[in-house]
Amino acid sequence: xxxxxxxxxxxxxxxxxxxxxxxxxxxxxxxxxxxxxxxxxxxxxxxxxxxxxxxxxxxxxxxxxxxxxxxxxxxxxxxxxxxxxxxxxxxxxxxxxxxxxxxxxxxxxxxxxxxxxxxxxxxxxxxxxxxxxxxxxxxxxxxxxxxxxxxxxxxxxxxxxxxxxxxxxxxxxxxxxxxxxxxxxxxxxxxxxxxxxxxxxxxxxxxxxxxxxxxxxxxxxxxxxxxxxxxxxxxxxxxxxxxxxxxxxxxxxxxxxxxxxxxxxxxxxxxxxxxxxxxxxxxxxxxxxxxxxxxxxxxxxxxxxxxxxxxxxxxxxxxxxxxxxxxxxxxxxxxxxxxxxxxxxxxxxxxxxxxxxxxxxxxxxxxxxxxxxxxxxxxxxxxxxxxxxxxxxxxxxxxxxxxxxxxxxxxxxxxxxxxxxxxxxxxxxxxxxxxxxxxxxxxxxxxxxxxxxxxxxxxxxxxxxxxxxxxxxxxxxxxxxxxxxxxxxxxxxxxxxxxxxxxxxxxxxxxxxxxxxxxxxxxxxxxxxxx
Amino acid sequence: xxxxxxxxxxxxxxxxxxxxxxxxxxxxxxxxxxxxxxxxxxxxxxxxxxxxxxxxxxxxxxxxxxxxxxxxxxxxxxxxxxxxxxxxxxxxxxxxxxxxxxxxxxxxxxxxxxxxxxxxxxxxxxxxxxxxxxxxxxxxxxxxxxxxxxxxxxxxxxxxxxxxxxxxxxxxxxxxxxxxxxxxxxxxxxxxxxxxxxxxxxxxxxxxxxxxxxxxxxxxxxxxxxxxxxxxxxxxxxxxxxxxxxxxxxxxxxxxxxxxxxxxxxxxxxxxxxxxxxxxxxxxxxxxxxxxxxxxxxxxxxxxxxxxxxxxxxxxxxxxxxxxxxxxxxxxxxxx
Numbered sequence: 001x002x003x004x005x006x007x008x009x010x011x012x013x014x015x016x017x018x019x020x021x022x023x024x025x026x027x028x029x030x031x032x033x034x035x036x037x038x039x040x041x042x043x044x045x046x047x048x049x050x051x052x053x054x055x056x057x058x059x060x061x062x063x064x065x066x067x068x069x070x071x072x073x074x075x076x077x078x079x080x081x082x083x084x085x086x087x088x089x090x091x092x093x094x095x096x097x098x099x100x101x102x103x104x105x106x107x108x109x110x111x112x113x114x115x116x117x118x119x120x121x122x123x124x125x126x127x128x129x130x131x132x133x134x135x136x137x138x139x140x141x142x143x144x145x146x147x148x149x150x151x152x153x154x155x156x157x158x159x160x161x162x163x164x165x166x167x168x169x170x171x172x173x174x175x176x177x178x179x180x181x182x183x184x185x186x187x188x189x190x191x192x193x194x195x196x197x198x199x200x201x202x203x204x205x206x207x208x209x210x211x212x213x214x215x216x217x218x219x220x221x222x223x224x225x226x227x228x229x230x231x232x233x234x235x236x237x238x239x240x241x242x243x244x245x246x247x248x249x250x251x252x253x254x255x256x257x258x259x260x261x262x263x264x265x266x267x268x269x270x271x272x273x274x275x276x277x278x279x280x281x282x283x284x285x286x287x288x289x290x291x292x293x294x295x296x297x298x299x300x301x302x303x304x305x306x307x308x309x310x311x312x313x314x315x316x317x318x319x320x321x322x323x324x325x326x327x328x329x330x331x332x333x334x335x336x337x338x339x340x341x342x343x344x345x346x347x348x349x350x351x352x353x354x355x356x357x358x359x360x361x362x363x364x365x366x367x368x369x370x371x372x373x374x375x376x377x378x379x380x381x382x383x384x385x386x387x388x389x390x391x392x393x394x395x396x397x398x399x400x401x402x403x404x405x406x407x408x409x410x411x412x413x414x415x416x417x418x419x420x421x422x423x424x425x426x427x428x429x430x431x432x433x434x435x436x437x438x439x440x441x442x443x444x445x446x447x448x449x450x451x452x453x454x455x456x457x458x459x460x461x462x463x464x465x466x467x468x469x470x471x472x473x474x475x476x477x478x479x480x481x482x483x484x485x486x487x488x489x490x491x492x493x494x495x496x497x498x499x500x501x502x503x504x505x506x507x508x509x510x511x512x513x514x515x516x517x518x519x520x521x522x523x524x525x526x527x528x529x530x531x
Numbered sequence: 532x533x534x535x536x537x538x539x540x541x542x543x544x545x546x547x548x549x550x551x552x553x554x555x556x557x558x559x560x561x562x563x564x565x566x567x568x569x570x571x572x573x574x575x576x577x578x579x580x581x582x583x584x585x586x587x588x589x590x591x592x593x594x595x596x597x598x599x600x601x602x603x604x605x606x607x608x609x610x611x612x613x614x615x616x617x618x619x620x621x622x623x624x625x626x627x628x629x630x631x632x633x634x635x636x637x638x639x640x641x642x643x644x645x646x647x648x649x650x651x652x653x654x655x656x657x658x659x660x661x662x663x664x665x666x667x668x669x670x671x672x673x674x675x676x677x678x679x680x681x682x683x684x685x686x687x688x689x690x691x692x693x694x695x696x697x698x699x700x701x702x703x704x705x706x707x708x709x710x711x712x713x714x715x716x717x718x719x720x721x722x723x724x725x726x727x728x729x730x731x732x733x734x735x736x737x738x739x740x741x742x743x744x745x746x747x748x749x750x751x752x753x754x755x756x757x758x759x760x761x762x763x764x765x766x767x768x769x770x771x772x773x774x775x776x777x778x779x780x781x782x783x784x785x786x787x788x789x790x791x792x793x794x795x796x797x798x799x800x801x802x803x804x805x806x807x808x809x810x811x812x813x814x815x816x817x818x819x820x821x822x823x824x825x826x827x828x829x830x831x832x833x834x835x836x837x838x839x840x841x842x843x844x845x846x847x848x849x850x851x852x853x854x855x856x857x858x859x860x861x862x863x864x865x866x867x
Contacts (some may be wrong), residue, residue: 217816410567
């Protein structure tokens with residue numbers, strides 16, 4: 001690493017000399033923490049993806065910046081077989097990998113790199129599978145080992161994925177960070193040199209920026225990849241100044257020490273919005289915060305009870321108290337930024353009197369239950385304890401006595417997965433912008449078996465729609481299926497859909513064309529800076 | 532003297548073993564499964580969970596895990612972080628110089644200001660200076676570090692713009708870490724202005740970290756001075772007609788310093804705990820911040836390795852202080 005610094009430093013110095021007449025454009029991003037590493041397939045944190053997949057690497061398909069729409073990237077085009085089992089990608093030619101002081105690529109990106117990137121994660125016998133303590137939790141979590149039957153190189157520029165079952169969201173999975181394409185040639189070279197872990201430590205990708213230096217908990221430095229396939233980035237140098245405290249990040253933005261910052265303190269929002277040099281960007285997050293009823297436990301097996309308890313909750317009051325304006329009321333289990341969001345669905349109106357009457361009608365009197373509240377802040381729920389208290393008060397008003405329960409976070413996840421709760425507060429942040437990633441993962445029958453479906457709700461008419469939607473690749477057809485599913489969901493009311501958060505991003509005004517990424521990432525290709 | 536050093540050294544070994552047990556046990560007593568935390572809301576199948584537990588060695592009985600940890604420690608291996616997968620020792624050694632640099636500066640700040648202030652307050656007991664000093668030091672001692680740090684940032688960096696907000700050096704300067712100490716590395720780099728920038732970045736964190744030790748040292752020096760100034764030999768010295776300067780500087784101070792050295796030794800370990808918060812506020816890339824993150828993620832190897840390293844260092848500091856005592860005061864050396 002020291003050598004990397006020395007050479008990197010010389011290179012930067014030389015670059016600075018060459019461009020002494022033209023000032024290099026440097027953008028400083030005050031990131032919130034250190035990345036776990038630089039190989040996105042090994043890790044699961046968004047902080048890591050910002051520093052790796054979104055700067056250093058590309059995927060076969062990628063989401064258009066600022067949207068959840070998939071578009072071509074390293075694959076120029078693709079065909080899906082009629083049975084939905086074969087995905088064939090035509091790769092882009094002339095894609096260059098980064099050159100570093102230890103490695104100079106001799107060829108452009110090709111099918112071997114794609115095969116290598118997936119086989120390393122998929123095949124336990126692959127020579128790189130266990131390098132860097134390899135556990136590929138995202139690849140595993142998206143059920144890719146069960147899904148992919150084979151990754152075949154058709155020719156140098158064509159690659160084919162064969163699936164075990166049709167799965168329409170597969171394409172969106174390939175746009176996710178773990179599916180970044182790495183250099184097989186570099187891996188071979190590092191293997192031969194006896195330092196295979198260098199592939200993960202000193203990354204070589206095809207992305208718009210390449211790594212210059214990293215000092216843990218302090219700074220990450222990148223420079224623009226001069227031969228980037230989509231054209232060199234408009235900024236020359238990109239710096240991540242790692243700053244953990246949100247108030248300090250805001251001080252740095254004001255002082256001009258950084259240009260963009262994530263996750264401002266809710267208390268600072270008003271001041272940020274009023275600052276003359278800073279634009280406060282905002283967007284609805286790709287998430288949902290919910291309260292799930294455990295439908296295996298009476299009386300929550302009765303949908304009338306679930307509907308009544310939905311009506312008993314004043315969501316607007318929760319939004320004000322818990323989100324302080326940084327959220328919007330949720331009526332569907334998917335956020336409005338996802339395609340197939342059914343805006344025609346009507347939410348249960350706040351009506352304690354009707355709720356009381358319905359509970360009486362269902363024969364429920366003196367109900368004693370519990371509300372589990374998460375011990376941590378999450379994007380979809382900044383203060384679960386406060387939220388639980390408000391729900392508790394609302395339910396008390398209709399004669400339901402609820403006790404608030406909490407555990408340490410790991411324990412909370414584990415116990416709620418095992419169904420120990422009566423009702424539980426939780427939420428979800430989308431991975432790939434596909435409705436399946438919310439509906440099937442959180443509400444499907446398979447998820448009820450493995451516990452990710454915290455309502456443990458398995459409703460066949462709903463599940464059938466989801467399974468059917470997995471098997472057709474036409475987006476129009478899938479949209480209609482998901483819209484119907486959302487109607488059933490609302491009627492059956494396994495959850496109280498509470499809120500979608502609003503994401504704020506303070507950006508200094510000299511920064512041009514920064515877009516908020518709906519997936520919560522920070523992407524600096526396509527961004528420019530003035531002065 | 533050699534016997535004294537050997538006895539003290541003999542105590543270190545069982546203490547070290549004790550520390551390994553505490554370091555190993557503490558993080559495991561905290562509820563929470565590192566694997567569940569790793570996957571979050573996404574969840575993990577039971578088979579995969581068992582597979583990962585086996586991979587990390589968590590499936591073995593605790594005594595077996597402990598012995599294997601101890602065996603590895605004996606070979607200088609603290610294991611690999613569950614989060615970054617890198618050797619814990621490497622991570623510690625990369626971050627430690629930053630903590631040490633800040634800790635030393637904070638301590639130096641506390642000593643340089645605290646001892647003279649304490650002496651003056653002691654000598655001029657009851658004066659306005661004494662009252663102001665004692666009042667200020669009580670405030671300094673009870674101030675929450677987090678609030679104090681943010682207050683200084685808002686005033687000196689935000690409003691007055693005298694100091695940078697956070698970090699160790701301006702991003703403009705870029706050179707390889709040689710010693711890990713920014714003050715030294717910036718000088719070695721030969722880049723103009725780098726050293727000045729490093730100093731400017733050190734000012735606020737030094738003040739924040741040094742505040743509590745400063746208050747403690749000043750109060751301790753004052754009370755030790757008061758005690759010594761009331762002793763018979765001081766009266767004798769006065770009666771002999773020695774100048775007040777000689778009495779205070781030579782006779783009183785030397786004896787008053789013993790409890791002050793004890794407090795400085797203890798402050799060295801407080802500096803570590805203070806570093807945790809100070810580092811978080813000033814984005815200082817040291818071990819305090821690293822340890823907090825590791826605890827939150829239940830990164831067992833990092834937490835136990837980190838605690839072990841810190842405890843070892845504190846033990847060595849205390850050992851040195853003990854030896855220093857022995858040198859200053861022979862009664863301690865020969866006392867039974």
